[in-house]
Amino acid sequence: MAGIWQELPRFLTWYNGIFLLNALLNTLLLSIIGCLAGGTIGLSLAIIRCARGRAMAVPRAFAWAFTEFFRRLPPLVVLMLAFFGASVARVDLTLFQVALIGLCLIATASLAEIVRGGIVSVHPNQWDSAAALNFGYLRCVLTVILPQAWRVIIPPAISFMLLFIKDTAFASQLGTLELTYAGKVLTTKGFSAALSYGTVLLLYFALSYALAGLGRRLETSIGIPADR
């Protein structure tokens, strides 16, 4: 501990502060964009996957394959696939963008599965009633099924999102500046691992804590009781 106190004056510089802020911002960006893209695309995929009828067979198969594939791979492998995919396709992307795409794929697949679980949890007789009243598939999903599915979807979606913040650390493997990468850089600059990673740990914790608070507010706003 005494070592950390001695390091501290040298550590607390404007330069390091801005460096860490930058890293925090990138972690936040990766998390938020990943969740937003994953939430919207995942929702769409789940809706496609639950559709019935021969006309939807191909989109349904695609949604199924996409979800199962990216949900089962380790996050790091998905990021590597995104990296090699981008270089094979010769698209010119920054490492940050490549990492972001990989993370969006992961979030999309996981959230699609969570939404699907919510959709199938709604009693099948709700579909019958809607169909008999001439509701089309999409209208039934949007006005009858999803409003009943939210309370099943939201809690696991929020816990996924909180865990997903940790997945963004894999972006460091692609050399993207985010919190984990910042910790690595600080140790190579000669700061102790305890101080460098301790700071990073605190920042992760603060981020996750703030987002968890947001999540709880969302849960109570849709009528899910707070912890019992």
Place this chain on the structure above:
Amino acid sequence: MAFLQIADLSATYGRSPVLSGVSLAVEKGEVLSLIGPSGSGKSTLLRVLIGLLPPQAGSVTLAGQRVDYAVPAALRALRGRCAIVFQQYNLFQNMTVLNNVMVAPLKIKRRPRPEVEEEARALLGKVGLSAKLHAHPSELSGGQQQRVAIARALAVKPELLLLDEVTSALDPELVQEVLDIIRLLAQEHMTMIAVSHEMGFVREIATKVALMSEGTVVEIGTPAEIFDAPRSERARAFISKIIRAH
């Protein structure tokens, strides 16, 4: 030709046949009561009629038009003229009573809100639920939910109303309030196919009774013919069973 003509209708769940060669005719203003043992295919017949299960063979003709269940536009047209009330009410759990009744006329038929709301309030008044407009289904008794389900079905102004054992999930003391409404509809000459084992009630309102067994109609006639002088052995056995139960 009758208003609703069902000819040689067959249907299967997966591989197992559930309906085989059902033929029935219902005239405008008639009330056809379907009776028969559990598992004889009564619910399935109603599900096929409203297009929830595609028929395997046979034909359904409504108001002179043969219904092609494989064509979405034909299915929509059919559902514009028929409505169904389920045994388990199946109200939309996320909507208030009033919205359950308004949603189809408003969102599907795209009629103006003031008009739809006025009709919905009148219908809910008719079924005795004016005090519960803003309640959610989970806050209502079974009988109240079933009355909302009837109002919801009537809101699309059906020419044919299908009723699937609408009182059999209800506590005995709640049965009458639902039967009263159906009796009222019969007096207004609503064309109905009602699956029901309430014998006294069937005798009172049905113009015709069809007895189903193992996926086919085994006997059809007036309530008096079916209940007092059943011809087939299967009909006799079933009738004596429900008489004993009452």
